[in-house]
Amino acid sequence: xxxxxxxxxxxxxxxxxxxxxxxxxxxxxxxxxxxxxxxxxxxxxxxxxxxxxxxxxxxxxxxxxxxxxxxxxxxxxxxxxxxxxxxxxxxxxxxxxxxxxxxxxxxxxxxxxxxxxxxxxxxxxxxxxxxxxxxxxxxxxxxxxxxxxxxxxxxxxxxxxxxxxxxxxxxxxxxxxxxxxxxxxxxxxxxxxxxxxxxxxxxxxxxxxxxxxxxxxxxxxxxxxxxxxxxxxxxxxxxxxxxxxxxxxxxxxxxxxxxxxxxxxxxxxxxxxxx
Amino acid sequence: xxxxxxxxxxxxxxxxxxxxxxxxxxxxxxxxxxxxxxxxxxxxxxxxxxxxxxxxxxxxxxxxxxxxxxxxxxxxxxxxxxxxxxxxxxxxxxxxxxxxxxxxxxxxxxxxxxxxxxxxxxxxxxxxxxxxxxxxxxxxxxxxxxxxxxxxxxxxxxxxxxxxxxxxxxxxxxxxxxxxxxxxxx
Numbered sequence: 160x161x162x163x164x165x166x167x168x169x170x171x172x173x174x175x176x177x178x179x180x181x182x183x184x185x186x187x188x189x190x191x192x193x194x195x196x197x198x199x200x201x202x203x204x205x206x207x208x209x210x211x212x213x214x215x216x217x218x219x220x221x222x223x224x225x226x227x228x229x230x231x232x233x234x235x236x237x238x239x240x241x242x243x244x245x246x247x248x249x250x251x252x253x254x255x256x257x258x259x260x261x262x263x264x265x266x267x268x269x270x271x272x273x274x275x276x277x278x279x280x281x282x283x284x285x286x287x288x289x290x291x292x293x294x295x296x297x298x299x300x301x302x303x304x305x306x307x308x309x310x311x312x313x314x315x316x317x318x319x320x321x322x323x324x325x326x327x328x329x330x331x332x333x334x335x336x337x338x339x340x341x342x343x344x345x346x347x348x349x350x351x352x353x354x355x356x357x358x359x360x361x362x363x364x365x366x367x368x369x370x371x372x373x374x375x376x377x378x379x380x381x382x383x384x385x386x387x388x389x390x391x392x393x394x395x396x397x398x399x400x401x402x403x404x405x406x407x408x409x410x411x412x413x414x415x416x417x418x419x420x421x422x423x424x425x426x427x428x429x430x431x432x433x434x
Numbered sequence: 435x436x437x438x439x440x441x442x443x444x445x446x447x448x449x450x451x452x453x454x455x456x457x458x459x460x461x462x463x464x465x466x467x468x469x470x471x472x473x474x475x476x477x478x479x480x481x482x483x484x485x486x487x488x489x490x491x492x493x494x495x496x497x498x499x500x501x502x503x504x505x506x507x508x509x510x511x512x513x514x515x516x517x518x519x520x521x522x523x524x525x526x527x528x529x530x531x532x533x534x535x536x537x538x539x540x541x542x543x544x545x546x547x548x549x550x551x552x553x554x555x556x557x558x559x560x561x562x563x564x565x566x567x568x569x570x571x572x573x574x575x576x577x578x579x580x581x582x583x584x585x586x587x588x589x590x591x592x593x594x595x596x597x598x599x600x601x602x603x604x605x606x607x608x609x610x611x612x613x614x615x616x617x618x619x620x
Contacts, residue, residue, distance in 0.1 A: 186558070186593065239554050251552035254615050260541040260569055261527070266618055267544035268525045270611035273533065274604060275492060275519040276461040277454050 163209075170206030171215065174222045177202065181225035184232070191232035199226055338375045339384040342400045354388060354397040361420070362428045373420045387416060445472045445479045446486070453483075453494065453519045460586065460600070462497075462518040469513060477512060493522040497604040518604055542566050542578045543587060548615055550588065550598055551608055559594040 177199050184191055203222050210216050258266075315323075346355050361372040376398060379385040383405040388397040396418070427433040449472055452463050468476040484494040498507065498515045507515065525533075530540055549565055550557045559579065566575045579596075582588045586601035602608070 186595075236554070248552040248554070251548065251612065251615065254618065255545055255548050255552070255565065256568065258615070258618060260537065262618055263541045263544045264527045264530065264537060266614045267540065267547075267611065268527055268530055269614055270607045271525065271530075272493070272495070272520040272522070272605050272607070273525070274461050274495075274601070275454065275521065276456045 354399040357396040358428045462516040465513040465515045491523045495520040
């Protein structure tokens with residue numbers, strides 16, 4: 160005799176199979192009478208007393224919904240068969256596959272009444288166009304405002320680019336390594352557990368600096384220098400530095416965690432109201 | 435000429451201008467536009483114009499918003515309908531080429547429409563493309579389907595299902611096409 164768990168598992172599989180069959184019939188416009196509604200309703204009924212958790216009840220509802228869609232398709236199918244447009248689809252498809260190109264065209268033009276339409280200029284549109292032309296300013300006047308100023312070519316030094324904030328003053332990898340070192344030092348200074356609250360690490364005197372630190376932290380995590388520890392119930396988030404950068408392998412599903420660093424949050428953190 | 439006749443003659447001219455010249459991205463004129471320009475008796479104006487066009491092998495065609503054509507449309511249905519000038523008789527394959535259709539493209543269109551009708555008005559794009567690939571070069575198939583969609587013969591939903599669009603409803607006698615196809619000896 161099957162255990163209750165096995166019975167539930169089998170039931171779930173059967174419902175999934177019914178849903179998939181219904182989906183493929185809907186998606187591929189197959190004959191909706193391929194599915195035996197009574198038998199499937201019987202299956203749904205049989206397993207219904209087994210369902211206790213919401214996920215199973217949702218699966219049950221989804222199955223009923225799909226079967227209802229098939230019943231609707233069956234009704235449309237019957238309606239279509241009773242109209243004058245109905246012909247055996249297989250016969251028609253077979254004809255379409257076998258018919259010669261020129262024969263198809265000869266047949267089609269007998270049933271085709273193409274629309275007549277003219278795209279031609281009229282006296283009225285000519286008059287409109289002339290009025291527009293008269294009121295149009297000469298091109299030199301219209302383009303005067305947006306004429307670009309001439310800029311001479313020159314050479315910029317690395318210092319100038321750094322000053323202009325086009326380049327950083329350090330290579331990014333070097334900057335990231337220093338940032339990681341900073342994180343490890345802060346964790347050691349704090350003592351206790353080898354982790355630090357996210358906001359305590361990224362929080363800085365100015366909002367701009369805080370955003371910059373959050374930006375760098377995201378790279379620390381992405382490149383395997385540190386990891387995030389999230390405690391959803393306590394609404395706490397820690398950053399844990401690794402001793403050595405780790406190489407992420409695809410053995411585990413990687414997740415992205417979006418973290419908003421808003422000005423309001425930063426102000427709350429400054430007042431000590433944020434974790 | 436009586437005043438009444440003169441008024442109708444003028445309305446017929448205006449209706450001809452509106453219907454023959456392309457005004458919007460889609461060809462044709464909506465019923466409410468005709469009512470606004472010609473007055474509430476525009477169906478009568480169109481009827482006279484249609485009689486006049488018979489001799490030229492043309493017709494005024496009406497496509498209603500709903501797929502099923504109505505025997506006695508209400509004024510609301512007429513307002514929402516689209517009116518066109520279309521050919522009344524048949525084209526020869528040679529003439530079809532003259533109006534800008536390559537033989538391959540037209541055959542592809544006919545196959546696509548026929549296949550969608552055989553599938554009850556809805557067919558997966560990949561099935562239609564697979565069928566077209568049997569007779570057309572592979573690189574052309576996708577481009578052609580896109581072209582039929584752009585012209586308004588077929589439409590595609592987000593699940594890559596193809597349906598017949600407004601231009602097929604306006605231009606193709608679906609019942610006649612199916613009957614003719616079944617009668618051909620392939």
